Amino acid sequence: MNHLPLIIKREYLNKVRNKSFIIMTFLSPIIFVVLIGVVAYLTQLNNDKIRVISVLDESGLVKNIFKDTGHTVYHVLEQMSLKDAKALSKETEAYGLLHIDKMNDVKTIAKHITFYSEESPSINTISDLETQIESKLTNMTLLKNGVDLDMINASKIPVEIAQESFDGEKTSKIDSVIKIAFGGALGYLLFMFIIIYGNMIMRSVIEEKTSRIIEVIISSVKPVQLMLGKIFGTSLAGITQFLIWTILGFVLMLIVSAVFGIDLAQVQTPHQQVVRQAMENPELNMKIQDVLTAFYNLPLFNLVVAFILFFIGGYLLYSSFYAAIGAAVDNETDTQQFMMPVIMPLVLAVYIGIFTVVEDPHGTISTVFSFIPLTSPVVMLMRIPFGVPIWQQVLSFSILVGTFILTVWFAAKIYRVGILMYGKKPTYKALIKWMKY
Amino acid sequence: MSNLLEVNEVSKNFDNFTALNKVSLSVPKGSIFGLLGPNGAGKTTLIRIINQITMPDSGTVFLDGEALQGKHIKDIGYLPEERGLYKTMKVGEQALYLAQLKGLSKTEAKARLKYWFDRLDIGDWWNKKVQELSKGMAQKVQFVVTVLHEPKLLIFDEPFSGFDPINADIIKDEILHLRNQGATIIFSTHRMESVEELCDDIALINKSNKILEGKLVDVKRQFKSNTYEVGIRSNNQPELRQELAQKFNVSNATFKTLENELKLNIKLQDNEKSNDLLGFLASKGELSHFVELIPSVNDIFIQTVKNN
Known part of the structure; x- marks a missing residue:
């Protein structure tokens, strides 16, 4: 008799109706949105603050070059000793005091510039000042040596290398950024999903053991059916939760940004910052259209199909591990020793994805790990935006499916024996023996 | 009288440990068969083999003349010694689920559950969660679930544990009633007075071997x-x-x-x-x-x- 649909239904309903599941489902997006709101608020607060930098230029060469910006105001002090200037800056709560010593030649001056402040200044502030002074002093030196500045400026030739694949597909630097961001997001999503819902499966197996219903159930159904039912039922509950989160999160974001008037575009993840810097860089001269073009340049259809397949394959593979672990132990505290070897390849996959794939998406390491079944779902998902031949994807997915079938077979053996074992904490040796029973 | 269950030279080893050593049993149709033995003798292993939870290393089991196979699951009702229910599920919902796993349709299961819940006077519990029930109450639900699909063979492992004398008596009467209606019952327990009271046949297993089997009166005659x-x-x-x-x-x-x-x-x-x-x-x-x-x-x- 095939009871799989019945078991899946029970597991699903049991998860979905669970109070903590409902609370988590509806509370998480709220917490998430509130958190983002706070971050956005703080960012704005920070941006609104104006920094005053006092400038005491005893050389008199650079005091007029500083231009006030939205965030920084320069206050030039005259006819004052360094001591008084320091005291004054402190008193007026200036961000800091830039002091340029009086020296004879430009080269010596460059070595006698100091920034005094209460706390260590931000790196951005210092490098900003350095750039401004440097350019002024360089220009002065050039002029002094009789070089025509206009000629130098006119002789500057900006170069932008166009990128194109052998097949004639145009790419750009912004493309890479988008690819990294997109692939990274997919890989990370899978990683999170496996950890959260894998644990849920494990707990559900342990619950059946501790409530001692297990023997009643497996006198009616085959253990492997029960295990698969659990895996599928919990996965469906997980997908339901994810969908609700996505929808709720989206709606809440809209509400929050409308009510509080917080410009969410200002809240930036690291990836977005990369994009922004790339966009703001005048030499690249990128616009939002380019980002969109880059996005549409992605092999979107391939990505969606691969995402669904590798996501399901990878998730099911790891789920069978979690189910076997749950069957092997009596309570959650005993799971630690078995969790390590499961989490390790996952973490490894994410690291390879972030460091190696970004650097060289088609290098040996990236390619090899996108075939090894324990790492392939994450690594392959991160590689696909860079264009992976279909045969590689098919091969990798086949290996993944084959491994999944094999793992389920082994996990079912451990599961079958483990669910009836109570009391002793099993060792790896014991687990291997169980497979022979 | 023919035998409902025939166990022929069944052996089972776990690692270096022999749980069953060429054990043979014949359980006559319509009898209450006491499966006795000290702790760790191999009774549970034998019961699990009959329930197809564990596979024997060697030997055969026949139910009603047929080699034991998947379809027989619905012909057996098993109340394990280590038993429980899903704590967070409602009683009725859970009983329905377990009955459906035994192959009953939802409507059929509902009708039979209603009959049994009324019979055992537990109809009010339908919407209660299992964690609100006392141990004895939960045992009653488990008993109902075990017998609901009207199997040919019922296996009760310590069925009276957790019951007060009144409820134990009710369950005892139900077991006798089931026997009179034609069910064959394997009854495993350490309570010898229940064996005296209920069993027609007994078998004694010790250290993986069957050391005694027969009609209870014959065994007694043999030992007098x-x-x-x-x-x-x-x-x-x-x-x-x-x-x-x-x-x-x-x-x-x-x-x-x-x-x-x-x-x-x-x-x-x-x-x-x-x-x-x-x-x-x-x-x-x-x-x-x-x-x-x-x-x-x-x-x-x-x-x-x-x-x-």
Whole structure:
């Protein structure tokens, strides 16, 4: 008799109706949105603050070059000793005091510039000042040596290398950024999903053991059916939760940004910052259209199909591990020793994805790990935006499916024996023996 | 009478440990079969093999003349010793789920559950969560779920644990009722008084081997020692004792009486008749007590296991 649909239904309903599941489902997006709101608020607060930098230029060469910006105001002090200037800056709560010593030649001056402040200044502030002074002093030196500045400026030739694949597909630097961001997001999503819902499966197996219903159930159904039912039922509950989160999160974001008037575009993840810097860089001269073009340049259809397949394959593979672990132990505290070897390849996959794939998406390491079944779902998902031949994807997915079938077979053996074992904490040796029973 | 269940030379090893060593059993149709044995003897392993939870290393099992296979799952109802229910599920919902796993349709399961819940007077519990029930209450639900699909073979492992005497009695009556309706029941327990009361047949397993099997009365006949428990009133007890000791194999007995009688166990030789003993005793004093000692299952259990 095939009871799989019945078991899946029970597991699903049991998860979905669970109070903590409902609370988590509806509370998480709220917490998430509130958190983002706070971050956005703080960012704005920070941006609104104006920094005053006092400038005491005893050389008199650079005091007029500083231009006030939205965030920084320069206050030039005259006819004052360094001591008084320091005291004054402190008193007026200036961000800091830039002091340029009086020296004879430009080269010596460059070595006698100091920034005094209460706390260590931000790196951005210092490098900003350095750039401004440097350019002024360089220009002065050039002029002094009789070089025509206009000629130098006119002789500057900006170069932008166009990128194109052998097949004639145009790419750009912004493309890479988008690819990294997109692939990274997919890989990370899978990683999170496996950890959260894998644990849920494990707990559900342990619950059946501790409530001692297990023997009643497996006198009616085959253990492997029960295990698969659990895996599928919990996965469906997980997908339901994810969908609700996505929808709720989206709606809440809209509400929050409308009510509080917080410009969410200002809240930036690291990836977005990369994009922004790339966009703001005048030499690249990128616009939002380019980002969109880059996005549409992605092999979107391939990505969606691969995402669904590798996501399901990878998730099911790891789920069978979690189910076997749950069957092997009596309570959650005993799971630690078995969790390590499961989490390790996952973490490894994410690291390879972030460091190696970004650097060289088609290098040996990236390619090899996108075939090894324990790492392939994450690594392959991160590689696909860079264009992976279909045969590689098919091969990798086949290996993944084959491994999944094999793992389920082994996990079912451990599961079958483990669910009836109570009391002793099993060792790896014991687990291997169980497979022979 | 034919046998519903035939177990032929079934063996099972776990690692270096032998759980069952060529165990054979025949469970007659319509009987209550007591499966006895000390802890760790291999009873649970045998029961799990019958339920197809564990596969035997060698040997065969036949149910109703057919080799045991997947379709037989619905012909067996099993109440394991280690039993429980999903704590967070409602009683009715859970009973429906378990009944459906045994192959009943939802409507069929509902109708039968209603019958049984009413019969055991637990109809009000339908919407309660299992964690709100007491242990005994949960056991009743489990009992219902076990018998609901009307299997040919019922296996009860310590069915009375967790029940108060009143509920234990109700369950006992239900078990007898099921037997009378044609079900065959395997009954595993350490409570020997229930075995005396319920079982038609017994088998004793010790250290992975079956050491005894048969009809309960036959087993008792086999173990009886032709000993009689005797109480006799006499003015001179030591003298009477001595006189009896010369003629018969006598030992002291203890049983409760109202007067201060001479109490003895007298074991007869094969050629001696109980009537002769009775006549002899009657001539010596007023006889208050004369009973043939029938070995209890408890005695048989202890004696057999110790000698094994």
